[in-house]
Amino acid sequence: MARIAIALTPDFADWECALLMAVARSYLGVEVVTASPDGGIVTSMGGLKVTPDISYAALDPADFDALVIPGGLSWEKGEAPDFTTHVHAFHGGGKLVAGICAAASALAATGVLNAVAHTGNSLGSHSKQPGYSGQAFYRDRPQAVSHDRVITAPGSSPVTFTMEILKALGLWGPQAEAEIAAFSREHR
Structure with a gap:
């Protein structure tokens, strides 16, 4: 699994x-583990209080197939x-890393986007990051971009972000496609 x-x-x-968490966990049998800086409760922008499963210190790439960071x-x-x-650690260990919205710029700050096709909220937000030199690989588009086990998306693209993660993990099939199609009908 x-x-x-x-x-x-x-x-x-x-x-x-x-969307990723719901489709992966409820329809595809994927184990979704949430982490916070210290393993304590975090509150979302919408006021949702989440009690994570682990702390960041317990994020061992040997135990996971992907690290996903929402903005x-x-x-x-x-x-x-x-x-x-x-x-x-994740990318170097052959695992998938994914960031959407501000977290795509967080990936830019790590230098992992310097040699892969990527997107995000804007090239300007990535360019503010000292570790970023991947301007030539930036794709200005409203959908997620996947390249060499790295997935990025602007904040307006959680549907294609989810699709690309599922595809990269080998989870894309009729069940995933049906679930995503139901959620993306509005955008057709």
Whole structure:
């Protein structure tokens, strides 16, 4: 069974990971594990209080197939954790890393986007990150981009973000396609 780690930050954007978590867990039998900085309760932008399963310190790439980071207000507030060590451990270990919205810029800060096709909220937000030099690989588009076990998306694209993660994990099939189709009908 696949295992996905979702790294939640205080004020995380709950809608950016909700579809992935629901489809993966409820329809595809994936184990979804949530993490917070210290394993304590985090509150989303929408006021949802989540009691995570583990702390960031317990995020061992050997135990997971993917590390997914939703965006949120922590980056705007200057309070977001540095995910560099985790991102490099997962990606270097052949695991999938994914970031949406502000978390795509967090991936830019780690340097993992410097040689892969990627997107995000804007090239400008990535370019503010000192570890980022991947401007030539930036794709200005409203859908998620997947390349070499790295998935990025602007905050407006949780559906394609979910699709690309499921595809990259080998979970894309009739059941996943049917569930995503139901959620994406509005966008056709």
